[in-house]
Amino acid sequence: MTPSAPAPTRGRIDKRRAILDAAITVFARDGYAQASVDAIAAEARVAKPTIYNHLGGKENLFRTAMVEAAEESRRKVLATLEGFPTDPAGPEALRTDLNAIAWQLVDCMRSAAGWAMSRLLYAEAARFPDVYDAVQAEGGRQVNDALAGRLARLANAGHLEIPDPLRAARHFMALISADIPGLSALGTRAVADKVLRESIADGVDTFLRAFAKA
Template identity: 45%
Template sequence: MSSEVSTGAGRTARGRIERRQAILDGAFTVFARRGYAQACVKEIAQEAGVAKPTVYNHLTDKESLYREAVEAAADRIGAQRIAVVEQLRDVAADSDPRAPLTMVAHGLLQAFDSEDARAVRQLACAQAAQFPDLAVTVRERTALQVRCALADRLARLVLAGRLRPCDPELAAEHFLVLLTGPLEYRPDAAPDTLGDAAVDIFLRAYGT
């Protein structure tokens, strides 16, 4: 008897979590498409596949929808970027780091320039006056956490003698800037070309 009750409660909890995620995903899609001012809760409910009152049962107002939708998207983007960086975990201590760094560079460039990543940056900045801390939160979750993860991986390469002794956080920052900087000036350049160039410059500075 208690097992059935527990299972039912578990299904209810999972259902609520899934509905909330659907609402956040739908809200992000609508806000990215229309912007904050033009988006409406009715359209968000339709995008999420739920009734309008269900949206308000999970998130009390449009402001909460906006903030939590952008933050959830930032978390997802940050996790994708960290997953790319974590590919450096499997680099053998005695191997040349160029190939794995190039693989990571290509993966990060795709993540940096994805449609969702561009939408998150735009939404965080567009309503800066109304949500002054949102851009800071997005930066923390999509940029600073990635830099921290990359610094940890680079520190291990330094300890293995594959990179010269350095401040790993500064090295990680330099690597990321070498990737993101050209996107501002050459947005139409092939990502692989930008990634290869970034790794080449990075290893000239930090390679052994």
């Protein structure tokens, strides 16, 4: 077998990825009801039968694209959490470190693909409740569990007072991201970094007022 033999597999994977990325783009732009497989094929630059061969019809394409986009987003957030502070030098170092990790977490959320997925998730929740549950419940649980574990470590190191790490994790994510949907009009408007950093800092300050060790 020649070294180029695996190329068809790689090409198939790349084509599937192109179709899923195009599906998110078209569904977000046109809405599920108005989106067509023809439009997705054009966006992905593949033949329409290729989509059916890889992923079936429009409904299965929507489900697969949403779930896999959510999984990719979740992987990025979990990778970001690997850099969560463990034992800062003091209160100001803790504040600085939390602001830094909060900025990275928010940056994961505000990508064009991330916003497109979020808008679709809520817009089509009634039509696809299983997709909403899979993305929000399962994906949210994994991220919240991971964040809770890191907050618990800070509590064990004497930096925070957290009786319920899972609840504290939900509060942290909510506080650092609360202003973003409004500021960005659900991702349709650019937000200056300065404005975003101020919003994140307010969220971190509120979190520390509630949970910092006295």
